[in-house]
Amino acid sequence: MSRTVAFAREQLRAPFTLALLIAIPALFVVxxxxxxxxxxxALGGSLAGDASVALSAGWAAAFISGxxxxxxxxxxxxxxxxxxxxxxxxxxxxxxxxxASVLLSVVAAAAAFAALxxxxxxxxxxxxxxxxxAFALLxxxxxxxxxxxxxxxxxxxxxxxxxxxxxxxxxxxxxxxxPAWAVSQKAADILIDAGTGIGSPTGDWVRLAIVTAGALAAxxxxxxxxxxxxx
Amino acid sequence: MxxxxxxxxxxxxxxxxxxxxxVAKAFSSGPPWHRRRVAVLRGASLEVLPGELVGLVGENGSxxxxxxxVIVGLLARDGGSVSRPGRLGYCPxxxxxxxxxTVAEHFDLFAQAYRLDDQRAAASRDGLLDELRFGRYLxxxxxxxxxxxxxxxxxxxALLHEPQLLLLDExxxxxDWETYLRFWEMAERRRADGMGILIVSHLLAEHERLTRxxxxxxxxxxxx
Numbered sequence: 440m441s442r443t444v445a446f447a448r449e450q451l452r453a454p455f456t457l458a459l460l461i462a463i464p465a466l467f468v469v470x471x472x473x474x475x476x477x478x479x480x481a482l483g484g485s486l487a488g489d490a491s492v493a494l495s496a497g498w499a500a501a502f503i504s505g506x507x508x509x510x511x512x513x514x515x516x517x518x519x520x521x522x523x524x525x526x527x528x529x530x531x532x533x534x535x536x537x538x539a540s541v542l543l544s545v546v547a548a549a550a551a552f553a554a555l556x557x558x559x560x561x562x563x564x565x566x567x568x569x570x571x572x573a574f575a576l577l578x579x580x581x582x583x584x585x586x587x588x589x590x591x592x593x594x595x596x597x598x599x600x601x602x603x604x605x606x607x608x609x610x611x612x613x614x615x616x617x618p619a620w621a622v623s624q625k626a627a628d629i630l631i632d633a634g635t636g637i638g639s640p641t642g643d644w645v646r647l648a649i650v651t652a653g654a655l656a657a658x659x660x661x662x663x664x665x666x667x668x669x670x
Numbered sequence: 671m672x673x674x675x676x677x678x679x680x681x682x683x684x685x686x687x688x689x690x691x692x693v694a695k696a697f698s699s700g701p702p703w704h705r706r707r708v709a710v711l712r713g714a715s716l717e718v719l720p721g722e723l724v725g726l727v728g729e730n731g732s733x734x735x736x737x738x739x740v741i742v743g744l745l746a747r748d749g750g751s752v753s754r755p756g757r758l759g760y761c762p763x764x765x766x767x768x769x770x771x772t773v774a775e776h777f778d779l780f781a782q783a784y785r786l787d788d789q790r791a792a793a794s795r796d797g798l799l800d801e802l803r804f805g806r807y808l809x810x811x812x813x814x815x816x817x818x819x820x821x822x823x824x825x826x827x828a829l830l831h832e833p834q835l836l837l838l839d840e841x842x843x844x845x846d847w848e849t850y851l852r853f854w855e856m857a858e859r860r861r862a863d864g865m866g867i868l869i870v871s872h873l874l875a876e877h878e879r880l881t882r883x884x885x886x887x888x889x890x891x892x893x894x
Contacts, residue, residue: 442782445768445775452770452811521766524743525783525827 442531446539450511460503460543464551467499468492468558479613486612486631489559493567493634494627496555497574498607501623504544504575505599508582511540512662513590520666529666533659540579548575555634562636570630573651577623578603580654587658587665625650686753687835687866688718693740693750694889695733710736712889713750718835718866723857723879726870727894728886734870735763737886738839741868759833763840763870765824769813773804773823776812777830784831791830798826801856802849817844825853829860836860838869854879 451457472492479486486494519536523529552571561567582599589595602622611617611627621627625647629639695711710733718724728734739745741752742760767776781791799805802822807815815823821844828836838857842850854876861867861881869880877883884891 442779445771445779448775449768449770515768517764517766518768520744521760521762522779522783524760525780526785527783 442527442535443538443542446511446515446536447542449515450507450539450543456507457546460507460547461550463503464496464499464547465554467502468496468551468554471495471498472558475613478608482608482614484613489634490612490631492559493555493561493630494610494612496551496567496571497623497626497630498603499554500544500548500551500571500575501578502603503547504540505578505582505603506596507543507547508540508579508584508658509586509595509599510582510592511536512583512586513592513595514586516587516590516665523666529663532666533662536662537579537583537655537659540583541576544575544579545572548572551575559634561634563633563638566633566639567630570626570633570647573626573647574623574630576651577626577654580651580658581622583658584661587662622650622654684720686717687720687755688716688741688868689751689753690714690716690737690741690891691751693737693752694748695736695740695745696748709889711740711747714886714889714891715750716868716884716891718868720834720864720866721861722881723861723867723869725874725877725880725883726868726886726891727872727874727883730872732886733889734872734886735839737891738762738837738868738870742837755834757831757834759828759831759836761825761828761836761838761841763843765812765820767812767820767823770811772809772811773815774808776823776827780827780830786831794830794832795826798829802826802852818846818849821845822849829856832865834866836865836867838867840871841869 472495475495476486476491479491515536519532523532548571552568555561555567555571556564581602585595585598589598606621606623607613609618609621610623612631617624625643629643629647632639692713692715693711694709694713696707696709698705698707700706714737716724716726726734726737736745740747741754742758777791777795786794799808802825804819804822807819812820812823821841825841842853845853857867857869858879874880874883883894885894
């Protein structure tokens, strides 16, 4: 039995986890697009119509992946450290834990994308699918990063939600120009463009790949550091 | 109190399997503008030779678990030295297990960590299941186990690779009387085979079974 399979199985055995992985993204896409448009209007943004629905799929995948990443890292931290100490080492434990989380994030992203496809006729489905997955992976990384540092469920999940809200309300279409720290900015740009039938320039894809890979690398490093001896 | 048994001549002639010298550890507490350092260990030293069963006692909060975690490597020490073998078994005070994984899956994961081949892992696992009598729970998830059975798994995982040094932190919490007695028989068998064992407890009633007892007092280990 591979460690990654064991860690993924551990999450899927939690009551409702699989159901939530599919239901939350789908419900979010169905119900949140209108709310996003209203917020954008109130904040002086231009998000509306298909762009709003497309963006809601990204946020749906981000939300569930962020929560998943946090609880994977925080709830298993002590047992993971024991396994690392037993001889597996923090690097291999971190790799298995993050790959298992990525597998589950792919499920959430697929559910969000399927709901998006059912809701609107996406002009660039492949672009949209990649952007939704990028949202999921970015927030998975944020969740793992927070869960590696903060063990308490309330404080940790609140921090993930806080980052999510700041990022969502500062993102493309919601206000004027998005600030540089808006981590999902490129994913949102590409997703909005894909939903409204516009292709994205190569530069956006490169920046999206860099930000996503960087976020996962940062989560990996923090997880490894947390699995080593504490001061 | 019954007098502790003497180390065997063989054990006395061998190098320690665990040597802790002058270990210091302090924790910070309070907000950053009112940070306080609380010293828990102030030069703790102890030794365990192969074939010894050594006890470490102390009041609640005396730093027993802290010392154990420093020895294992879970906590970084502020000073002093720790010399221990690579093949180490650690049974923590709280069973550190994955609630949703089965007993069999736990054995598989730890066998990978200890780099045991399939044959040796299965033989060792079956022996421990038999010894601790919880083989019927192999397919159960940890969340379905009683506290005592979790503790058996916790102990079995520390023994799976037949370590040179076994560190036990309050290992029999939750055991019934029969399992408690079986635990001591297991410990003595392994000691006779040359394993060094350090057992930490706030209450050690089995003094006659121990080679030596240390008490952790004011952050230092005092041989009783």
